[in-house]
Amino acid sequence: RPVTIPIKNRHVFITGGSSGIGLALAHQAASQGARVSLLARSLNKLQEAKESIRRSSGLDVSIFSADVRDYDAVQKAVNDAGPIDVLVVNQGVFVPQELDKQGLDEIKFMIDVNLMGSFNVIKAALPLMKERKDRLPASISLISSQAGQVGIYGYTAYSASKFGLRGLAEALQQEVIADNIHVSVVYPPDTDTPGFEKENEVRPELTKLLAGSSGSMKADEVAKKALGGIKSGSFTVPCNFEGHMLAIATAGLSPERSFLMAFIEVASVGVLRLVGLFFQWNWYQTIENWHAKKNSKFAIIDLSIYTQE
Ligand SMILES: NC(=O)C1=CN([C@@H]2O[C@H](COP(=O)(O)OP(=O)(O)OC[C@H]3O[C@@H](n4cnc5c(N)ncnc54)[C@H](OP(=O)(O)O)[C@@H]3O)[C@@H](O)[C@H]2O)C=CC1
Numbered sequence: 013r014p015v016t017i018p019i020k021n022r023h024v025f026i027t028g029g030s031s032g033i034g035l036a037l038a039h040q041a042a043s044q045g046a047r048v049s050l051l052a053r054s055l056n057k058l059q060e061a062k063e064s065i066r067r068s069s070g071l072d073v074s075i076f077s078a079d080v081r082d083y084d085a086v087q088k089a090v091n092d093a094g095p096i097d098v099l100v101v102n103q104g105v106f107v108p109q110e111l112d113k114q115g116l117d118e119i120k121f122m123i124d125v126n127l128m129g130s131f132n133v134i135k136a137a138l139p140l141m142k143e144r145k146d147r148l149p150a151s152i153s154l155i156s157s158q159a160g161q162v163g164i165y166g167y168t169a170y171s172a173s174k175f176g177l178r179g180l181a182e183a184l185q186q187e188v189i190a191d192n193i194h195v196s197v198v199y200p201p202d203t204d205t206p207g208f209e210k211e212n213e214v215r216p217e218l219t220k221l222l223a224g225s226s227g228s229m230k231a232d233e234v235a236k237k238a239l240g241g242i243k244s245g246s247f248t249v250p251c252n253f254e255g256h257m258l259a260i261a262t263a264g265l266s267p268e269r270s271f272l273m274a275f276i277e278v279a280s281v282g283v284l285r286l287v288g289l290f291f292q293w294n295w296y297q298t299i300e301n302w303h304a305k306k307n308s309k310f311a312i313i314d315l316s317i318y319t320q321e
């Protein structure tokens with residue numbers, strides 16, 4: 013059934029709120045009259061975020077320095093912040109690399125921050141969320157990625173961590189619906205953020221090529237889609253046109269509260285499977301061409317060795 017989750021005068025708690033998508037969300041939630049709290053590791057970046065929100069909206073946000081991998085630190089921050097109405101689990105790290113070349117330490121880092129960290133945050137926040145006084149609809153939203161809907165070259169660990177969030181969200185929604193808490197999962201494409209800038213320094217060429225199928229967005233645009241999806245309690249929140257296609261093609265057995273969307277999904281899922289197969293065909297061709305180009309470079313080097321002899 014449809015639902016509306018009010019934001020004004022409510023407590024919005026954003027993890028990873030000191031940068032990129034989380035910071036853009038914080039700005040927008042504050043300007044819509046929410047009481048905003050931010051959690052991240054670096055106190056410096058948190059203070060800068062606080063200052064920039066004060067400058068743009070005149071409002072004060074609370075900041076909490078904690079690592080989501082440290083349950084005790086997260087629990088302390090959440091208890092100090094007070095009952096949460098809208099929890100946005102947005103912290104995330106991404107180091108793209110072929111599994112073959114990626115160290116287990118980096119793999120564990122992504123799973124720990126993106127997946128285990130999300131468990132820590134939700135588990136710490138849930139008891140007080142359930143006890144909130146006003147009984148108005150509340151939200152737990154997770155910022156996944158389009159790489160959490162389809163596996164992409166270079167993202168074995170990252171995709172696994174983001175696919176994991178969907179299972180967590182589907183099961184959790186059944187557990188918290190009786191408390192009037194609504195779960196949303198947001199699936200952004202490449203987004204222009206400080207984290208993305210860093211990612212680009214080490215991104216394999218094929219990762220760039222395949223992820224490029226969905227274009228890129230500004231953090232403000234993603235935050236706007238995310239906030240809209242959260243307020244309407246949508247379980248699946250796509251951010252761009254490709255995202256809408258992906259949402260339908262990967263709808264599976266996810267809950268759906270819009271009758272219109274349910275109708276569109278049923279009517280178009282078949283043809284979108286076909287579109288999805290065209291994308292796969294195109295991606296595998298890109299991979300094949302990339303390998304062919306790489307091998308032909310080696311062939312030229314080999315030849316030059318022979319001519320020197
Ligand atoms: N940018 C993109 O292309 C896309 C991003 N996403 C997802 O969106 C989310 C936000 O990404 P983006 O805005 O680009 O990221 P940024 O790197 O710009 O910001 C990440 C935020 O998370 C915080 N953070 C990182 N690690 C931890 C940790 N261990 N504990 C607590 N906080 C932490 C950072 O602060 P600090 O370092 O101080 O802890 C920072 O506030 C991520 O989940 C990402 O996977 C999804 C699709 C595309």
Ligand SMILES: CCCCCCCCCCCCCCCC(=O)[C@@H](N)CO
Nearest residue numbers: 106157158159202223226254257261288
């Ligand atoms: C049925 C038809 C579907 C058509 C569209 C398919 C397009 C899929 C592209 C996936 C792009 C993944 C980007 C991940 C970005 C990200 O998370 C990193 N930047 C790290 O943050």
